[in-house]
Amino acid sequence: PSPSLSKEAQEALNGLLQREIEDKSLKPQKDRITVFQTLATFYIKYVQIFCNLETVYDQIVHPQKRLVIRQVLEGVMGRILELKNEMVELENSEFHYFDDILQDLKLSPEHIEIPIPRYFIREKLKVLREREKILAQILINSGLQDIKPVSIPWVPVIQISERARQGRLRATFMKQIYLEEKRERQARLQGVKGPNLDAAALRIQKVWRGFTQWKKTVKMREEEMIFLGMNPPPQFQRISASVARAQNVETKRCEVQGRHETEYEKALVSIKTHLREVEGPDIKESLQDQIRQWFIECRHITGKFPDYPNEEEGGSTAIFSQKTPDQEEEEGWKMAPSNFLPIMEEGNNQYKDVWQNRDERWNFPQEYDPELIKEEKRKEVEEEIRVQVDELMRQELKNLKLAVDREKEKKRKKGKKGGKKVSAARDGKPSLSHGRTGFAESMQNLYSVVVFHYLNYALYNNTVSHLLSPCFLPAGEYSYLGTTLRQVDIEPMPSLTDVRQLIALYGILPLGSQAVHEKAPLVKALLLAGPTGVGKKMLVHALCTETGANLFNLSASNIAGKYPGKSGLQMMLHMVFKVAKQLQPSVIWIGDAEKTFYKKVPKSEKEMEPKRLKKNLPKILKSLKAEDRVLVVGTTQRPFDADLRPFCRVYKKILLIPRPDxxxxxxxxxxxxxxxxxxxxxxxxxxxxxxxxxxxxxxxxxxxxxxxxxxxxxxxxxxxxxxxxxxxxxxxxxxxVYKEEEETYKVKLTSTRAPSSLEPPFR
Missing domain, CATH: 1.10.8.60 (Helicase, Ruva Protein; domain 3)
Known part of the structure; x- marks a missing residue:
């Protein structure tokens, strides 16, 4: 079986982790260019590791190795997002160009393309199918499933077209006969001699030899272009046998991965039960002996028996724990602390300790290793038994104090250590709705209501999000002059590849992974701005396709007239966001986002009440936590019509979608x-x-x-x-789209960005 981590990825990861540790001890850097070079180099190398690990995770079938790789993979994804955030704060721009660094590292732009992990969708297929069943049932219950398409009488239409085609052919044929007869009559009247057969044969030979030579020349030119690599070979467009075989292997590999995962999950339960029955009594006895020894040692040192730690302090676990000293922070600019470095280090160390030199010749099918499961579950069984032992040993300590020290137990009052207990209804999170939703109490009913009004534009105008034809990130090309233009103080227009990268970084990776979303820099709202036709709505659809997310529509035109009044608006938002959080990942789409923040509402749109969400939208965004994989995405063609200050306060990430170069x-x-x-x-x-x-x-x-x-x-x-x-x-x-219009977008949107707190030391 192939190793779980490729040698290249492991060596690169070890080197980067070592450099990250070394950089913590270095002096703060003062040069802005040096800082960006450091961040960009780390970013590029982590992206390469990400690509390698994603391929390894997709191809390996060993369930326990996949867990280690998944941990490292998510750590690398999160670290990439942290480095991107550092570069954004340093450069005051969402777009960055690495032409010079790629040239120094001898890499092409394809090496920094952010891949979309295939497990985002593959591991959610079951959930997506269940969602399809729910939606299909809702459609049947609503009666919309019985709508029949308008029937068109195709047979008469085809008959009429065929008769017309035959008539045209007959007319052409009769015209040719008539012209031929006319030429013959004119020749007889004029007394023209018969054709010269030798001259006719010579002309035919010339035409044929020219044609054959032209065909030979074209073939030779085509062979030369193929030889030079300028044209693909003729069989390039065909699906080769090796490609078909690879697709078949991939399908079988997915089946093996699923089977091994199922067997591994069953083994976790069965082995834990076996350990509890066989080794449980020995573990219990060993823990009791350790705790009794602690009793004796404490009494020998202090002269009396100690107080037993309560459950909040960790019970007997707190007896053997050690505290680490706090670290002091140095002044000046340094790499921000990372939430993902410990995750990567733990996964990398686990791989080196467990898998790197492990002999697996016995495990050719790459099934689960029962010995590793025993080691893992033995700790869980020990923790469960420790809770029981703590109760017994507290009573034993009480008896010892009464029997040996003649102490009377002082009854402890249950103090208000953590403050008053807060009821579930008042946990500090204010409800979005002041009242109950009445008929929409259950999630099924809530989902039914939301489907009709907010899920993917509106049910009557389009199908639901996951039933759409798959829409993936668009094609594009890398901008090769970005760094050169910035060196002469010219801000380049981003390319489609730059936009695709940001959609992957700010939307797809956090929505696709819960572990990444919880610890990465949190992006709650994203604005896609650009002229008509640049693909803003298509990017929203691609975001949902790549992550399997639900798509809800809170555009002003879609919510017009629904749930009127302040209380109705609060209930509507409560329902939408409750379902979005329950069925996460979810995307809340707001089309024509500038209308929510109009400076002045046009007379023709006053009945639509486009500013309904202006006050509630910031409150909703504040209520979204790191564990909620919900992203608000706005699209706008005319951002200049909005009041930019509150507009940019809601949409802190603004991406300009340019016309293609x-x-x-x-x-x-x-x-x-x-x-x-x-x-x-x-x-x-x-x-x-x-x-x-x-x-x-x-x-x-x-x-x-x-x-x-x-x-x-x-x-x-x-x-x-x-x-x-x-x-x-x-x-x-x-x-x-004229250049002046595009420049207006760039000037208006870039001028709204606040200066970075890191800017003054470098300017």
């Missing part, structure tokens, strides 16, 4: 054409399309491709390949 347009044209069933051949000049579509957005490109690639055009693809000219007419009918 040339490199991204080149990738997008190819990707969208293939996605819609087209074929990219030599006759289709993608570079030309990418050049002429300057200023157009992803939405414009999608519209142009879908307009051209109709069913009829797709059927003609084999005989009539696509050309660039076909897309120009549909592209020209749309209005592009």
């Amino acid at each position: 040339y490199a991204s347009r080149f990738v997008l044209w190819k990707h969208i054409i293939l996605q819609n069933g087209g074929a990219v051949t030599k006759s289709l000049n993608i570079s030309c399309l990418a050049k002429v579509s300057d200023g157009f957005t992803q939405g414009h490109i999608v519209y142009a491709v879908q307009t051209v690639l109709s069913e009829r055009r797709l059927r003609q693809m084999t005989n009539k390949p696509l050309t660039a000219a076909e897309f120009l007419s549909s592209l020209a009918r749309q209005d592009p």
